Amino acid sequence: MSVSATEGEALAEGIELRFTLPRTGFDLEVDLRLPARGITVLHGPSGSGKTSVLRCVAGLERPHNGYVRIGDQIWQDDRRGHFLPTWRRALGYVFQEASLFEHLDVRANLHFGLRRDSDSRARQSLAEAIELLGIGHLLGRAPHALSGGERQRIAIARALAARPRVLLLDEPLSAIDHSRRQEILPWLERMRDELEMPMIHVTHSADEVARLATYLVVLEAGRVKASGAVAGVLSSLDLPVVVGEDAAALLEGELLERDVAWHLARVGFAGGSLWVADGGLPLGRRVRLRVLARDVSITTQEPGYTSIQNHVRGVVESMAGDVHPSQVLVRLRCGDSVLLARVTRRAMASLELGPGRPVWAQVKSVALVQ
Amino acid sequence: MNVDAGTLAAIRLTVQLAGLTTLCLLIIATPLAWWLARSKSRWRVPVGALVTLPLVLPPSVLGFYLLLALGPEGPLGQLTQALGWGVLSFTFTGLLIGSIFYSLPFAVQPMQHAFEAMGDRPMEVAATLRARPVDAFFSVALPLARPGIATAAILGFAHTVGEFGVVLMIGGNIPGRTRVVSTEIYGHVEAMEYAQAHVLSAGMLIFSFVVLLALARIRRSWGRVPS
Numbered sequence: 001m002s003v004s005a006t007e008g009e010a011l012a013e014g015i016e017l018r019f020t021l022p023r024t025g026f027d028l029e030v031d032l033r034l035p036a037r038g039i040t041v042l043h044g045p046s047g048s049g050k051t052s053v054l055r056c057v058a059g060l061e062r063p064h065n066g067y068v069r070i071g072d073q074i075w076q077d078d079r080r081g082h083f084l085p086t087w088r089r090a091l092g093y094v095f096q097e098a099s100l101f102e103h104l105d106v107r108a109n110l111h112f113g114l115r116r117d118s119d120s121r122a123r124q125s126l127a128e129a130i131e132l133l134g135i136g137h138l139l140g141r142a143p144h145a146l147s148g149g150e151r152q153r154i155a156i157a158r159a160l161a162a163r164p165r166v167l168l169l170d171e172p173l174s175a176i177d178h179s180r181r182q183e184i185l186p187w188l189e190r191m192r193d194e195l196e197m198p199m200i201h202v203t204h205s206a207d208e209v210a211r212l213a214t215y216l217v218v219l220e221a222g223r224v225k226a227s228g229a230v231a232g233v234l235s236s237l238d239l240p241v242v243v244g245e246d247a248a249a250l251l252e253g254e255l256l257e258r259d260v261a262w263h264l265a266r267v268g269f270a271g272g273s274l275w276v277a278d279g280g281l282p283l284g285r286r287v288r289l290r291v292l293a294r295d296v297s298i299t300t301q302e303p304g305y306t307s308i309q310n311h312v313r314g315v316v317e318s319m320a321g322d323v324h325p326s327q328v329l330v331r332l333r334c335g336d337s338v339l340l341a342r343v344t345r346r347a348m349a350s351l352e353l354g355p356g357r358p359v360w361a362q363v364k365s366v367a368l369v370q
Numbered sequence: 371m372n373v374d375a376g377t378l379a380a381i382r383l384t385v386q387l388a389g390l391t392t393l394c395l396l397i398i399a400t401p402l403a404w405w406l407a408r409s410k411s412r413w414r415v416p417v418g419a420l421v422t423l424p425l426v427l428p429p430s431v432l433g434f435y436l437l438l439a440l441g442p443e444g445p446l447g448q449l450t451q452a453l454g455w456g457v458l459s460f461t462f463t464g465l466l467i468g469s470i471f472y473s474l475p476f477a478v479q480p481m482q483h484a485f486e487a488m489g490d491r492p493m494e495v496a497a498t499l500r501a502r503p504v505d506a507f508f509s510v511a512l513p514l515a516r517p518g519i520a521t522a523a524i525l526g527f528a529h530t531v532g533e534f535g536v537v538l539m540i541g542g543n544i545p546g547r548t549r550v551v552s553t554e555i556y557g558h559v560e561a562m563e564y565a566q567a568h569v570l571s572a573g574m575l576i577f578s579f580v581v582l583l584a585l586a587r588i589r590r591s592w593g594r595v596p597s
Contacts, residue, residue: 058498086494086497087496087498087500087501087502087503093494093498095491095494095495101514103510103513103514112509116499116505158499162499162500
């Protein structure tokens with residue numbers, strides 16, 4: 001299935017990828033249009049071809065029947081026998097493992113791309129990248145004297161310094177231990193929100209999808225299973241990689257008020273609001289909420305005497321079987337937002353749930369992912 | 371202990387030969403090792419075997435064929451005569467050519483291993499940073515292969531210093547022109563001049579030991595840098 005992409009204007013100037021790459025086991029076949037801004041996340045199980053897509057965009061692999069367009073630049077067009085080698089493509093590539101040149105210190109690593117860029121604005125962009133990623137204090141160090149998180153931040157800055165038209169990130173967090181990921185995630189969010197440049201980020205982590213994606217492409221065995229704005233793709237019911245233990249809806253909202261006495265903050269989104277644990281973020285801040293389907297239950301009347309404080313009014317939109325035959329996954333429309341709820345088939349029958357039925361969603365817990 | 375003029379000449383010639391051979395080896399073996407490490411051509415394996423051949427071949431066999439090739443009737447000999455360089459057998463240049471063939475595997479293999487251990491990644495990274503392939507080779511691949519290149523240079527030099535069979539076959543052991551330390555030692559022993567033979571042999575022993583020490587040091591200090 002494919003969630004229709006309705007980014008309109010943004011797509012016309014965005015990224016266009018069409019190619020086939022034979023691989024052992026299956027052929028990678030891609031036909032995608034991606035937005036010109038924000039982070040497109042390529043998501044899917046390992047071996048689904050995510051990294052190969054990036055390598056084809058970069059020209060590190062040469063796919064067949066290829067067409068690769070980034071904005072107004074065409075990097076590959078096999079109908080015209082056109083193929084730009086990697087070194088002539090204005091791209092930034094951050095590899096999975098630390099890819100700093102070990103024989104150069106941090107400063108020389110950062111200048112590597114700069115020296116090969118004839119444009120005078122390059123120096124300025126390096127200064128901005130150093131500032132953006134907070135690595136000014138590391139310039140004199142040797143790569144082996146850095147932590148994994150620092151190495152990847154420098155690799156990202158080095159890629160940015162070359163003023164790319166697109167930034168390609170191949171699981172840049174996977175080689176870093178879990179606690180250290182927090183060293184990088186905020187920087188990536190900042191780049192997403194501040195840079196006028198599309199990023200394509202490969203990951204198999206559902207957390208990174210929830211935190212970073214503005215646009216989501218789901219790959220499985222070399223095929224695009226779904227692509228579209230992230231909230232829509234995540235809440236579609238027939239995607240095996242999305243549906244499962246971690247099936248969750250993503251809500252974009254704003255911090256509206258704070259209940260100091262109880263350490264809670266209210267986040268409003270299109271279709272309702274939810275109380276979350278107060279993390280100290282300023283009011284008015286845009287945030288993302290991730291609501292797991294297993295944390296949402298359904299009642300047909302406004303809930304009263306319950307410990308669950310978050311109630312959202314909605315309408316059943318559709319239902320689909322879940323991993324276990326006893327359960328169903330229910331898609332609820334709440335205003336302009338969508339929630340997923342996991343309930344038993346017996347509950348579905350006794351509550352007479354069906355499309356169009358108005359209900360209340362009880363949300364047991366919410367994670368603020370930003 | 372007296373060191374005569376002949377011995378000094380032999381030492382000077384040996385150092386000259388080994389130095390020039392090393393220089394030529396680095397120029398020839400670097401692209402060859404790169405090609406062997408990276409190429410997907412079906413010629414890779416046969417060429418690799420050909421380069422390794424001097425490792426297992428008796429030096430006299432290599433010397434014999436080089437002598438034939440460089441001689442007045444040989445293909446290389448015909449070529450050098452046509453170019454006006456004359457016949458190269460029994461000359462220093464002939465010796466140099468022989469040494470290059472003889473020590474080639476010792477220079478190629480460490481570099482090839484270094485290039486292989488590096489993998490494709492550094493070159494890919496360089497390409498994503500706008501470096502064209504030749505640029506990336508000099509600015510990334512060569513510096514990263516430094517330990518391999520140093521090993522190649524040291525082994526090439528040391529191995530050339532120690533060659534005997536090839537020198538005897540193509541060089542002819544002419545004093546001052548093609549007589550090197552190893553053949554000088556042989557000459558001394560033949561003439562029962564054990565004292566002189568001792569001086570040179572002990573010198574070679576110490577030299578070889580120092581070479582191995584230097585190699586171990588390179589492996590230790592540069593080996594830590596993951597490449």
